[in-house]
Amino acid sequence: MTDPATLDAVRLRQLRELAELSGPGIVRELFEVFLREAPQLVERLGQAALASDARGLEDTAHRLKGASLSAGAGSMADTCRRLEALGRASRVEGALELCQRLQGELARTTSEMRELILRDEL
Structure with a gap:
């Protein structure tokens, strides 16, 4: 079972229901796109925080x-909301710490996604 703090159980159920309607593979594809793009975005957030680039952060x-x-990565979305709000307010104080937190959340989230893909539980 996935950790609800990492992947939201309600969202996973919704995604599985979508797969029943749209055909197998749609959730796997969503996860694969996330696995490919999210690390790059987390890296860009870190760069924006280091450069004090509030607009890039937002x-x-x-x-x-x-x-x-x-x-379904709710904890990551929550951290992103906080980073987005900082950027919108043209502030970067605390952004580096949030980016570090986001890196940990990304590691846990991608691990859970890969496990679900390997176990073919999508």
Whole structure:
């Protein structure tokens, strides 16, 4: 069973229901896109925080938040909301710490996704 703090159980159930309607493979494809793109976005967030680039922080956090919500990565989406709000307020204080937190969340989330893919539980 997945850790609800990592992957949201309700969202996973919704995704599985979608797969029943749309055909097998749609959730796997969603996870594979997330696994490919999320690490790059987390890296860009870290770069934006280091460069004190509030606009880059806001834009990248918004994009990753959407991807995280779609894939059921609720804790990542919550951290992205906080980063996005900092950027929108033209602030970067605390952004590095949030980016470090996000890296840990990404590691746990991608591990869970890969496990679900390997066990073919999508």
